[in-house]
Amino acid sequence: MENKEFYFTTGELARLTGLSKQLLIFYDKKNFFTATATGSNGYRYYLLSKYFQLKILITLRKMDIPLEEIYQYLQHGNDEFLLSIYKRKLSEYQEQMKQLQKKSQILEKRIQSMERQPHLILNRIFITELEKERRYYRWDIDMSAPVKERVSHMAAALRPYLQDENCFRDSILGFILPSSSLHEKQPVTTYSFLTHYIPHIPGIKEQAVYTMKPGIYLKVHGYGHYGVIDTETKRTLLDFIERNHMKADDHFMVFPLSQYWMTGQSRWIMTTMIRIDS
Structure with a gap:
């Protein structure tokens, strides 16, 4: 050449x-x-x-x-073409910055929450007041169905929440169980799980809505998994209700604490809440 x-x-x-x-x-x-x-x-x-x-x-x-x-x-x-590219990329970056800001705020709240309470007290009753109602989507589960079918049902319901920042919510998943199941000899034949209520969330069309009513609740943290709570947690709740002659609702709610899921424990930490008559 x-x-x-x-x-x-x-x-x-x-x-x-x-x-x-x-x-x-x-x-x-x-x-x-x-x-x-x-x-x-x-x-x-x-x-x-x-x-x-x-x-x-x-x-x-x-x-x-x-x-x-x-x-x-x-x-x-063509400079006009390059200008249009720059404007589009700027718009994309600005949207990414908004999303990153949201995630930063979520992480800040998680960090603050965990630093305030590094050692969660288990199996101790707390009395708390729910001032405003909370709404959830309700999904019924048949306990006689094979376990793979039940987990698949739950995974399908949770899938829309995993597409964006909603996956960071602490209350993305919960469970409703009959109060009779607090007695160890009472088997659970059906129960429902809850997902956070977000109007018009893509992927969730017609679905029953469950309302957690305002009022006085007993709250206790304890071990469990997928809506099954530890025997000691059950006993703590039952003893407190009976000892104080309280009338409780016919069902209770269980919420996994997502920030404690990966603690190396064989069981997750759950928050159990039951509404009582004041």
Whole structure:
């Protein structure tokens, strides 16, 4: 090849830009950034001016602009086209920043909550007042169904919550069980699980809504899993209700504490709540 002083080889261009030879060859094969000529030895050669085009390509790729759009710009050199690309990417980045801000706020709340209460007190009764109603979607489960079918049912209901920041909610999942199941000899034949009520959430169409009524509740933290609570937690609740001659609702709620799921324990920590007559 004549006048090689006006050309860079692939290796030379790679060293000057910090790109790999393999990437430059890939660009050439895909026609995103083509060599000016190919020598009899099979080497690719690029005019010196190609370096400046490659510099533009590298800069635009740093802003995550697709290669196809960069190629169109390099081919036509239309400033209006480049301006439209910049505006679109700015809009995308601004939306990403909003999402990151939401996630940062969620993490800050999680950190503050866990730092305030590093050691959760288990199997101790707390009396709390729910001032406003809470709404959930209610999904009924038949305990006679195979366990895989039950878990699959639950997973299908939870799937819409895993698509966005809703998966960070502490109350994404809960369970309703009959109060009779607090007595160890009473088997549970049916129960319901709850998912956080979000109007018009994609993936959830017609579904029963459960309302957790305002009032006085007994609350206790204890071990459990998937709506099954520890025997000691049951005994703590029953003893407190009977000792204080309280009248409790015919059902109670169990909520897994998601920030304690991965503690290395064989069982999860659950919050159990039951409404009582004041």
